[in-house]
Amino acid sequence: MTRIALILALTALPAVAGDVEIVAAEATPSGDAWRFSVTLRHADTGWDHYADGWEVLGPDGNRLGFRELLHPHVNEQPFTRSLNGVQIPGGVTEVTIRAHDNVHGWAEETLTLTLPR
Template structure:
Protein backbone atom coordinates (compact mmCIF):
# COMPACT_ATOMS: atom_id res chain seq x y z
CA UNK A 1 0.00 0.00 0.00
CA UNK A 2 2.85 2.39 0.84
CA UNK A 3 4.37 1.80 -2.62
CA UNK A 4 1.08 2.70 -4.28
CA UNK A 5 0.83 5.91 -2.23
CA UNK A 6 4.42 6.82 -3.16
CA UNK A 7 3.77 6.11 -6.86
CA UNK A 8 0.67 8.31 -6.81
CA UNK A 9 2.52 11.09 -4.98
CA UNK A 10 5.36 11.01 -7.50
CA UNK A 11 2.92 10.96 -10.42
CA UNK A 12 0.90 13.87 -9.06
CA UNK A 13 4.08 15.78 -8.28
CA UNK A 14 5.39 15.40 -11.82
CA UNK A 15 2.17 15.71 -13.75
CA UNK A 16 1.41 19.43 -13.28
CA UNK A 17 4.62 20.48 -15.00
CA UNK A 18 3.49 18.60 -18.11
CA UNK A 19 0.12 20.40 -18.32
CA UNK A 20 1.60 23.44 -20.04
CA UNK A 21 2.40 21.39 -23.12
CA UNK A 22 4.85 22.52 -25.76
CA UNK A 23 5.58 26.08 -26.82
CA UNK A 24 3.90 27.13 -30.07
CA UNK A 25 4.93 29.82 -32.54
CA UNK A 26 1.67 31.52 -33.53
CA UNK A 27 2.90 34.50 -35.60
CA UNK A 28 6.10 35.69 -37.29
CA UNK A 29 7.02 38.96 -38.99
CA UNK A 30 10.33 39.20 -40.85
CA UNK A 31 11.86 42.39 -42.21
CA UNK A 32 15.23 43.03 -43.82
CA UNK A 33 17.21 45.80 -42.17
CA UNK A 34 19.41 48.40 -43.87
CA UNK A 35 22.59 46.40 -43.29
CA UNK A 36 21.10 43.31 -44.98
CA UNK A 37 20.46 41.41 -41.76
CA UNK A 38 16.95 40.42 -40.69
CA UNK A 39 14.71 41.35 -37.76
CA UNK A 40 12.13 38.83 -36.57
CA UNK A 41 9.11 39.64 -34.45
CA UNK A 42 7.77 36.34 -33.08
CA UNK A 43 4.67 35.57 -31.05
CA UNK A 44 4.79 32.48 -28.82
CA UNK A 45 1.95 30.82 -26.91
CA UNK A 46 2.71 28.58 -23.93
CA UNK A 47 0.94 28.04 -20.63
CA UNK A 48 4.01 29.02 -18.60
CA UNK A 49 3.89 27.62 -15.05
CA UNK A 50 6.74 29.56 -13.47
CA UNK A 51 10.45 28.83 -13.52
CA UNK A 52 10.00 25.03 -13.68
CA UNK A 53 8.15 25.07 -17.01
CA UNK A 54 8.22 28.02 -19.38
CA UNK A 55 9.01 28.96 -22.98
CA UNK A 56 12.70 29.77 -22.73
CA UNK A 57 13.70 30.58 -26.32
CA UNK A 58 12.79 30.64 -29.99
CA UNK A 59 15.01 30.01 -32.99
CA UNK A 60 15.23 30.93 -36.66
CA UNK A 61 16.20 27.79 -38.57
CA UNK A 62 17.46 27.37 -42.17
CA UNK A 63 15.96 24.67 -44.41
CA UNK A 64 19.04 22.50 -43.78
CA UNK A 65 18.53 22.65 -39.99
CA UNK A 66 21.16 25.26 -39.15
CA UNK A 67 20.11 27.63 -36.39
CA UNK A 68 20.61 31.16 -37.78
CA UNK A 69 19.39 33.10 -34.75
CA UNK A 70 18.21 32.47 -31.20
CA UNK A 71 16.15 34.73 -28.94
CA UNK A 72 16.62 33.66 -25.33
CA UNK A 73 13.62 34.35 -23.08
CA UNK A 74 14.94 35.16 -19.63
CA UNK A 75 11.81 34.63 -17.52
CA UNK A 76 8.36 33.02 -17.55
CA UNK A 77 5.45 34.91 -19.14
CA UNK A 78 2.66 33.52 -16.97
CA UNK A 79 0.53 36.67 -17.17
CA UNK A 80 1.32 37.63 -20.77
CA UNK A 81 0.01 35.06 -23.24
CA UNK A 82 0.64 34.92 -26.04
CA UNK A 83 3.69 37.17 -25.97
CA UNK A 84 5.82 38.76 -28.69
CA UNK A 85 9.56 39.38 -28.69
CA UNK A 86 11.98 40.56 -31.39
CA UNK A 87 15.45 39.61 -32.52
CA UNK A 88 17.52 41.67 -34.94
CA UNK A 89 20.84 41.17 -36.67
CA UNK A 90 20.04 37.70 -37.99
CA UNK A 91 22.29 37.00 -40.98
CA UNK A 92 20.57 34.89 -43.62
CA UNK A 93 22.49 33.86 -46.74
CA UNK A 94 21.06 35.23 -50.01
CA UNK A 95 20.32 31.72 -51.32
CA UNK A 96 17.83 31.04 -48.50
CA UNK A 97 14.26 32.13 -49.28
CA UNK A 98 12.43 30.51 -46.37
CA UNK A 99 13.15 29.93 -42.70
CA UNK A 100 11.30 28.09 -39.97
CA UNK A 101 10.75 29.61 -36.54
CA UNK A 102 10.38 27.19 -33.64
CA UNK A 103 9.90 27.68 -29.92
CA UNK A 104 11.50 25.75 -27.07
CA UNK A 105 10.32 25.20 -23.52
CA UNK A 106 12.23 24.12 -20.44
CA UNK A 107 10.44 20.76 -20.10
CA UNK A 108 9.65 19.51 -23.61
CA UNK A 109 12.37 21.20 -25.63
CA UNK A 110 11.41 21.79 -29.27
CA UNK A 111 8.23 20.26 -30.54
CA UNK A 112 5.33 22.69 -30.56
CA UNK A 113 3.84 24.38 -33.61
CA UNK A 114 6.40 25.93 -35.94
CA UNK A 115 5.91 28.49 -38.70
CA UNK A 116 7.76 28.57 -42.00
CA UNK A 117 8.16 32.06 -43.43
CA UNK A 118 9.00 33.17 -46.95
CA UNK A 119 11.43 36.07 -46.66
CA UNK A 120 10.18 39.24 -48.39
CA UNK A 121 13.27 40.11 -50.46
Protein backbone atom coordinates in the same frame (compact mmCIF):
# COMPACT_ATOMS: atom_id res chain seq x y z
CA MET B 1 -16.10 3.97 -5.31
CA THR B 2 -13.29 3.39 -7.82
CA ARG B 3 -14.72 5.96 -10.24
CA ILE B 4 -14.82 8.63 -7.49
CA ALA B 5 -11.24 7.86 -6.48
CA LEU B 6 -10.14 8.18 -10.12
CA ILE B 7 -11.92 11.52 -10.54
CA LEU B 8 -10.35 12.84 -7.34
CA ALA B 9 -6.91 11.66 -8.42
CA LEU B 10 -7.22 13.33 -11.82
CA THR B 11 -8.39 16.64 -10.38
CA ALA B 12 -5.45 16.63 -7.98
CA LEU B 13 -2.90 16.60 -10.81
CA PRO B 14 -1.12 19.92 -11.40
CA ALA B 15 -1.86 21.85 -14.57
CA VAL B 16 0.65 20.87 -17.21
CA ALA B 17 1.87 23.27 -19.86
CA GLY B 18 2.19 21.62 -23.26
CA ASP B 19 4.42 22.52 -26.18
CA VAL B 20 5.02 26.11 -27.14
CA GLU B 21 2.73 27.33 -29.94
CA ILE B 22 4.04 29.78 -32.53
CA VAL B 23 1.11 32.12 -33.09
CA ALA B 24 2.75 34.47 -35.61
CA ALA B 25 6.11 35.50 -37.01
CA GLU B 26 7.36 38.38 -39.12
CA ALA B 27 10.69 39.04 -40.81
CA THR B 28 11.81 42.53 -41.76
CA PRO B 29 15.00 43.44 -43.63
CA SER B 30 17.18 45.77 -41.59
CA GLY B 31 20.27 46.87 -43.51
CA ASP B 32 22.37 43.80 -44.28
CA ALA B 33 20.52 41.70 -41.69
CA TRP B 34 16.98 40.80 -40.68
CA ARG B 35 14.75 41.47 -37.68
CA PHE B 36 12.41 38.65 -36.60
CA SER B 37 9.37 39.18 -34.37
CA VAL B 38 7.79 35.99 -33.08
CA THR B 39 4.59 35.61 -31.07
CA LEU B 40 4.38 32.57 -28.80
CA ARG B 41 1.68 31.03 -26.63
CA HIS B 42 2.54 28.66 -23.79
CA ALA B 43 0.87 27.85 -20.49
CA ASP B 44 3.84 29.09 -18.47
CA THR B 45 3.48 28.03 -14.85
CA GLY B 46 6.48 29.93 -13.48
CA TRP B 47 10.21 29.28 -13.31
CA ASP B 48 9.69 25.50 -13.28
CA HIS B 49 8.04 25.45 -16.72
CA TYR B 50 8.09 28.24 -19.28
CA ALA B 51 8.84 29.02 -22.93
CA ASP B 52 12.54 29.87 -22.87
CA GLY B 53 13.47 30.55 -26.49
CA TRP B 54 12.95 30.32 -30.21
CA GLU B 55 15.26 29.97 -33.19
CA VAL B 56 15.45 30.77 -36.89
CA LEU B 57 16.62 27.86 -39.05
CA GLY B 58 17.79 27.94 -42.66
CA PRO B 59 16.54 25.46 -45.27
CA ASP B 60 19.50 23.19 -44.44
CA GLY B 61 18.49 23.10 -40.75
CA ASN B 62 21.39 25.27 -39.59
CA ARG B 63 20.64 27.83 -36.91
CA LEU B 64 20.69 31.40 -38.19
CA GLY B 65 19.55 33.06 -34.98
CA PHE B 66 18.38 32.31 -31.45
CA ARG B 67 16.27 34.42 -29.08
CA GLU B 68 16.61 33.39 -25.46
CA LEU B 69 13.66 34.17 -23.19
CA LEU B 70 14.98 34.88 -19.73
CA HIS B 71 11.81 34.64 -17.63
CA PRO B 72 8.29 33.16 -17.57
CA HIS B 73 5.38 35.04 -19.13
CA VAL B 74 2.63 33.67 -16.89
CA ASN B 75 0.38 36.73 -17.15
CA GLU B 76 1.34 37.79 -20.68
CA GLN B 77 -0.07 35.32 -23.20
CA PRO B 78 0.46 35.30 -26.07
CA PHE B 79 3.63 37.41 -26.12
CA THR B 80 5.93 38.74 -28.83
CA ARG B 81 9.70 39.10 -28.71
CA SER B 82 12.11 40.20 -31.42
CA LEU B 83 15.63 39.36 -32.54
CA ASN B 84 17.76 41.76 -34.58
CA GLY B 85 20.85 41.18 -36.68
CA VAL B 86 20.01 37.79 -38.15
CA GLN B 87 22.18 37.10 -41.18
CA ILE B 88 20.33 35.29 -43.97
CA PRO B 89 22.48 33.72 -46.72
CA GLY B 90 21.85 34.94 -50.26
CA GLY B 91 19.26 32.95 -52.16
CA VAL B 92 17.40 31.84 -49.04
CA THR B 93 13.70 32.66 -49.44
CA GLU B 94 12.23 30.69 -46.52
CA VAL B 95 13.22 30.04 -42.93
CA THR B 96 11.74 27.89 -40.19
CA ILE B 97 10.88 29.16 -36.73
CA ARG B 98 11.05 26.65 -33.89
CA ALA B 99 10.15 27.27 -30.22
CA HIS B 100 11.49 25.74 -27.00
CA ASP B 101 10.40 25.34 -23.40
CA ASN B 102 12.56 24.41 -20.44
CA VAL B 103 10.71 21.12 -19.72
CA HIS B 104 9.74 19.57 -23.06
CA GLY B 105 12.53 20.99 -25.22
CA TRP B 106 11.83 21.82 -28.87
CA ALA B 107 8.18 21.83 -29.90
CA GLU B 108 7.25 19.48 -32.73
CA GLU B 109 5.25 22.14 -34.59
CA THR B 110 7.28 24.72 -36.48
CA LEU B 111 6.38 27.68 -38.67
CA THR B 112 7.79 28.20 -42.17
CA LEU B 113 8.17 31.87 -43.00
CA THR B 114 8.64 33.22 -46.51
CA LEU B 115 11.03 36.17 -46.48
CA PRO B 116 9.80 39.33 -48.18
CA ARG B 117 12.42 40.06 -50.85
